[in-house]
Amino acid sequence: MRVFIQDRDVGQLDTLERGLHLAGHEPVVIYSLTEILDMASHPHLVPDAVLVEAAVIERSMRRLGEATASVLLDILAEPLVIATGPAETVLPMEVGARLPRPVPIEALQDLLSRPERRNMERRTAQRIPCSHSVEVHLYNGGTFGPYAARFQDLSMGGACVRIPPGWTTPKGSRDATVDLWVQDGPLGATRLSGRLAWTSTAPVSNAVCVGVEFFDLTEAAVARIGTTLTR
Numbered sequence: 151m152r153v154f155i156q157d158r159d160v161g162q163l164d165t166l167e168r169g170l171h172l173a174g175h176e177p178v179v180i181y182s183l184t185e186i187l188d189m190a191s192h193p194h195l196v197p198d199a200v201l202v203e204a205a206v207i208e209r210s211m212r213r214l215g216e217a218t219a220s221v222l223l224d225i226l227a228e229p230l231v232i233a234t235g236p237a238e239t240v241l242p243m244e245v246g247a248r249l250p251r252p253v254p255i256e257a258l259q260d261l262l263s264r265p266e267r268r269n270m271e272r273r274t275a276q277r278i279p280c281s282h283s284v285e286v287h288l289y290n291g292g293t294f295g296p297y298a299a300r301f302q303d304l305s306m307g308g309a310c311v312r313i314p315p316g317w318t319t320p321k322g323s324r325d326a327t328v329d330l331w332v333q334d335g336p337l338g339a340t341r342l343s344g345r346l347a348w349t350s351t352a353p354v355s356n357a358v359c360v361g362v363e364f365f366d367l368t369e370a371a372v373a374r375i376g377t378t379l380t381r
Contacts, residue, residue: 151198151262152176153312154186154251157234162252166201167350175262176302176310176359178350183210186225187218199230199262203251204239215342232261277305278379283333286311287345290326300358301332306375308344308363315356328362330353331355336378340371 153175155166161178170177170180178197180186183206211219223243230246233239234253247261280303287295297317302310311330330342347361 152178153262154178154180154197154200154202155254156180156182156200156202157251158203159252165255166253166258169259170262173259174261176350178348178361181298182224183207183226184214187222187300193260196225196228197198199232201234201249201253203341204233204235204241204248207233207241207243207245208239230261231301232258245295277303279303280335280378282335282337283312286313287329287331288326289328301358304370304375304378306328306364306379308347308361309342311360311362313358313360315358317358328360330362336381337371337374340374342367342375 153170154232155163155170155177156168156179157163160367166327167177167179180202182187183202186200203360210222214222229245231243232249233245234249234251235248249257270299272286274351282301284299284301286299288294289297299311299313302312309330328344328346332338332340332342342362342364343366344362344364347363349361350359351357
């Protein structure tokens, strides 16, 4: 599952990120709820779960205008929202679960591993785990790569690609475009073009997970992704 995590304690963030990676999840660190507003126009990037301090939820909703807060609430209706901190904190929205701070990683993993969570479909585009080999070419005022990598998951709207240690995110890479040349499987010899949406570094292996949002896919590429998703 893709899990957005927020905590003002850097040590707690490191612990959460490490624990979620080891459990096979895809943690992405955020620093405020307003970062999630970018998801409004990219619904397939909505996370499966959001772990955020209750105080941050309360403060964010109070400071946002009514219209913006409404958009944020619509987005947060999709993932499992887990509020952390004192249980008595009054929240301006419903949440799926509450945990104390510091967050007990075992309790968090238990929440995320329950069958009703594991099998839920949170995205508008179906996403499946896969491990096909892929070459990553990145363009950002220059050409970077190719980097040997593997898919971690794939959907019609985008993919998460896992790159071994040694990959350095170029400056300003949030504006970068990406070509993924798939090496094997039903998508073998297919080029998938997209935008670099986010990056996250695994704390143990130092491998880099790269989120790619597809655009301008050919009809042949769309058909091959569809074949892969339905296998």
